[in-house]
Amino acid sequence: xxxxxxxxxxxxxxxxxxxxxxxxxxxxxxxxxxxxxxxxxxxxxxxxxxxxxxxxxxxxxxxxxxxxxxxxxxxxxxxxxxxxxxxxxxxxxxxxxxxxxxxxxxxxxxxxxxxxx
Amino acid sequence: xxxxxxxxxxxxxxxxxxxxxxxxxxxxxxxxxxxxxxxxxxxxxxxxxxxxxxxxxxxxxxxxxxxxxxxxxxxxxxxxxxxxxxxxxxxxxxxxxxxxxxxxxxxxxxxxxxx
Numbered sequence: 001x002x003x004x005x006x007x008x009x010x011x012x013x014x015x016x017x018x019x020x021x022x023x024x025x026x027x028x029x030x031x032x033x034x035x036x037x038x039x040x041x042x043x044x045x046x047x048x049x050x051x052x053x054x055x056x057x058x059x060x061x062x063x064x065x066x067x068x069x070x071x072x073x074x075x076x077x078x079x080x081x082x083x084x085x086x087x088x089x090x091x092x093x094x095x096x097x098x099x100x101x102x103x104x105x106x107x108x109x110x111x112x113x114x115x116x117x
Numbered sequence: 118x119x120x121x122x123x124x125x126x127x128x129x130x131x132x133x134x135x136x137x138x139x140x141x142x143x144x145x146x147x148x149x150x151x152x153x154x155x156x157x158x159x160x161x162x163x164x165x166x167x168x169x170x171x172x173x174x175x176x177x178x179x180x181x182x183x184x185x186x187x188x189x190x191x192x193x194x195x196x197x198x199x200x201x202x203x204x205x206x207x208x209x210x211x212x213x214x215x216x217x218x219x220x221x222x223x224x225x226x227x228x229x230x231x232x
Contacts, residue, residue: 004160040126042207042222090160106220108160
């Protein structure tokens with residue numbers, strides 16, 4: 001059974017703190033993603049990684065950074081947390097697209113609900 | 118740029134009634150389309166997908182969706198709602214990049230099932 005795990009289900013941090021959100025997948029997937037989920041906005045891509053030590057910015061990378069030192073682990077870092085980063089954070093992984101007309105689904109973790117006070 | 122709209126942020130149906138969740142998309146190329154479901158306190162799970170071929174797609178738990186190119190729609194239906202269907206449903210469109218599929222999600226529709 002495929003599995004994506006996230007280090008915490010709930011997290012409360014203070015403004016200005018450095019925050020690490022960890023994600024681990026056991027499916028040997030090349031691609032890993034970090035999304036932010038807010039009511040009425042759906043999921044928005046923060047960063048993704050297509051290989052170890054490789055990363056690309058998504059749609060809302062400001063205020064975030066990522067690290068991928070090992071294939072199975074993808075970390076999201078909030079360098080200085082702010083209240084507008086209070087949200088649900090979802091990690092996902094997938095295989096690379098096999099080509100036109102095919103699609104490999106993304107597998108999601110349970111999410112981390114982060115509150116910044 | 119591709120986008121996804123879902124009509125109705127919240128839908129309530131009676132148990133046993135038809136479920137209809139609406140999704141419209143904008144895309145400049147033939148799209149890949151998906152429905153994901155998120156049960157309370159869980160991550161998202163793929164319900165069904167359309168890539169090519171048959172426009173009526175069947176998914177898990179009795180759900181199906183029909184791709185209508187002329188209407189740019191991909192509405193999700195289920196003939197008879199069950200209490201366990203209460204969840205958040207996300208329509209999404211994929212834009213294939215070189216090394217990954219960028220998935221653009223709609224805002225979501227929360228489905229409530231009334232006993």
